[in-house]
Amino acid sequence: MKPTVFERLAPPDSVIKASLEGSVNRPFWLDDVGERPSYPTLQGDEQADLVIVGGGFLGLWTAILAKEREPQRSVILLEGHSLGWSASGRNGGFCDHSITHGEENGRTRWPEEFDQLEALGHQNLDEFEATLKRYGIDCDFERTGVLTVAVEPYQDEALRGPDYLSAARIRAEVDSPTFLSGHWRRNTTAMVHPGKLVVGLARVAGQLGVRLFESSPAKGLQEVGKGMRVSTAEGSVTAGRVVLATNAFPSLLMRYRLHTIPVYDYVLMSEPLSPAQLASIGWKNRQGIGDMANQFHYYRITRSNRILFGGYDAVYYFCGTVDPKYDNRPASFEKLASHFFTTFPQLQGLRFTHRWGGAIDTSTRFCAFYTLAFGGKVAYAAGFTGLGVGATRFAANVLLDKVEGRDTERTRLRMVREVPLPFPPEPIAYPTIQAVRWSLNRADHRDGKRNLLLRTLDALGLGFDS
Ligand SMILES: Cc1cc2nc3c(=O)[nH]c(=O)nc-3n(C[C@H](O)[C@H](O)[C@H](O)COP(=O)(O)OP(=O)(O)OC[C@H]3O[C@@H](n4cnc5c(N)ncnc54)[C@H](O)[C@@H]3O)c2cc1C
Structure with missing residues (x-):
């Protein structure tokens, strides 16, 4: 097989090892926000109009939008662990407008409504930004767009078009010897600090009157009269409506357990770059960057001039469980560090402070699906497949439309009405x-x-x- 650029120009092992020495195996973003407010465990039996299970971005957005739509509605959110500890606190922070996991996927699957899906995606990102401003959520939101770069000659063809940047022009944006060409989509993507976003959304949900509970995993879902009961170890919530926002974790709806699988993705965060290190790579315009192979990298710069570098290995473990033991995968971290110094040889000597892994809820169509159960009382969405930072806000609106029984532009979309095929069960x-x-x-x-x-x-x- 033909070696890739990352194999041809790999740095010495000593550079890789030194860069990882002293890094800690936990997500940078949550460390960086420091002490966070904690929320009580659910105890006893509670009543609400709406109960949300899961306290990542999807659950938090659903809570906020539910209160904005109907301030009098009583809303309880149950998080099994702590708010945002899973994918929402571990991602790259690329907040993309796309609700279809990118143009190619959306255009191929829903060609007749793709323009509408794009418009809805842009509207979602605009509203996302407006919500942050309205409530004063400071999550380092920077709408800098995203550079897509070719690092092998065969990748160049797909970039040809009005935004095309030659090698010289892409290297004037960010100087990597691996960049052969690229394009810059300017308004489509923002960079965010996921930890600060979690904390900000939780604060706003609380201020709007949502009752938030942590360490309260929902164990069961039961129909009681006209409503539903969600039970936890020490209590329960009886509510008219339920939204399930449990991402890569086993669905409380058995029939959808095979519709997503957890795929582990790994990430490194560097120490802050000095002004001289930053000058050596350019990167003045602070875009997100993605390269183009099937096994791709994503990287971005933080407000404090650290570089996050993630992706490439996408690992599925037998039986599809989410387990903290998978958060540490030395082989993936070493590969990422190697690819980092191939991308930026100028930065040899830079160290990584954090390394972590997280489960992505992959679906066979690469973007979320939306369903109703129990006669319309329970709504569920999952399957964001690595592009859920922005798309979870759109999904929250869809779930509320559905659980409120509304017929909207969103619920009429073929993308929203169709449910993808499941994955095969183990051992297949x-x-x-x-x-x-x-x-x-x-x-x-x-x-x-x-x-x-x-x-x-x-x-x-x-x-x-x-
Ligand atoms: C390493 C990594 C990098 C990524 N990079 C990007 C990126 O740059 N851009 C992008 O758009 N997307 C990215 N993603 C994907 C993105 O993070 C997710 O799509 C998004 O955070 C999903 O939000 P969520 O609320 O659905 O899931 P989660 O954040 O996983 O939240 C689900 C919550 O439900 C809780 N839960 C589960 N079961 C129960 C239960 N029975 N009872 C109570 N609570 C329960 C869990 O504890 C968890 O907190 C990345 C993901 C990973 C892992």
């Missing part, structure tokens, strides 16, 4: 996914050429991504 899932991962890696070493397995899955509209 693991070897199938390994075969797909092997094929994707092979394609990355063969100028992007896809083998029969990938072409078949493409034709069926199925796949595996992060």
Whole structure:
């Protein structure tokens, strides 16, 4: 197989090892916000109009939007661990307008409504920004856009178009010897600090009157009269309506357990760059960056001039469990550090302070699906597949439309009405996914050429991504 640029120009092992020494295995973002308010455990039996299960971005946005729509409605949110501890506190902080996991996926699956999906996605990002301003949520929101870069000659073709940047022009934006060409989509994406966003959304939800509970995992969902009861170890909430926002964790709706699988993604955060280090790579306009292979990297700069560098390995563990033991994967961290110094050889000597992993809720269509259960009393969305920072806010609106029984532009979308095919159960899932991962890696070493397995899955509209 043909070696990739990251294999051809790999730095010495000593550089990789030194850069990771002393890094801690926990998400930077939550560390960076310091002491956070904590919320009580649910004890005893409570009543509400709406109960939300899950306290990541999806649950928090649902809580805020529910109160904004109807301030008198009583809303309880139950988080099994602590607010935002999972994907919402571990991501890259790319807040994209796309609600379809990018243009290619959206255009291929829903060509007739793609323009509408794009417009709704832009509207969502504008409203996202306006909400932050309205409530004074400071989460380092910077609408700097995103650079997509070709690092192998075969990737150049897909970038040709009005925004095309030649090697010289892309390297004038950010100076990496791996960049062959690129484009800059300016208004489509913002960078955020996910930890600060979690804290800010939780504060606003509390101020609007949402009752937030942590360490309160929902164990069961039961129909009682006209409502539903959600039970936890020490209490329960009886409510007219339920929204399930549990992401990569096992769904409380058994029939959707195979509609997502947890895929682990790994991330490094560097120490702050000195002014000289920053000058050596340019990066004045502070865009997010993504490269283009099947196994891709995403990287961005933080307000304090650290670099977050993540992606490439997307790991599925047998039986699809979410488990803290998977947060540490030395082989992935070493690979990321190696690829980082191939991308920025000028930065040799820079150290990483944090390394972590997190579960992504992958669906076979790469973007969220939306369902109702129990005669319309329970709404559920999952499957954001690595692009949920912005899309969870759109999904929150869809879930509220659905659970309120409203017929809206959103609920009429084919994207919202269709539910994707599930993944196969174990023991079939693991070897199938390994075969797909092997094929994707092979394609990355063969100028992007896809083998029969990938072409078949493409034709069926199925796949595996992060
Ligand atoms: C490493 C990584 C990098 C990523 N990078 C990006 C990026 O740059 N841009 C982007 O758009 N997306 C990115 N994503 C994806 C994005 O983070 C998610 O799509 C988004 O955070 C999903 O939010 P959520 O609220 O649905 O899920 P989560 O944040 O996972 O929240 C779900 C919550 O539900 C709780 N829960 C589960 N079951 C129960 C239960 N039974 N009872 C009570 N609580 C329960 C969990 O404890 C958890 O807190 C990334 C994800 C990862 C892991």
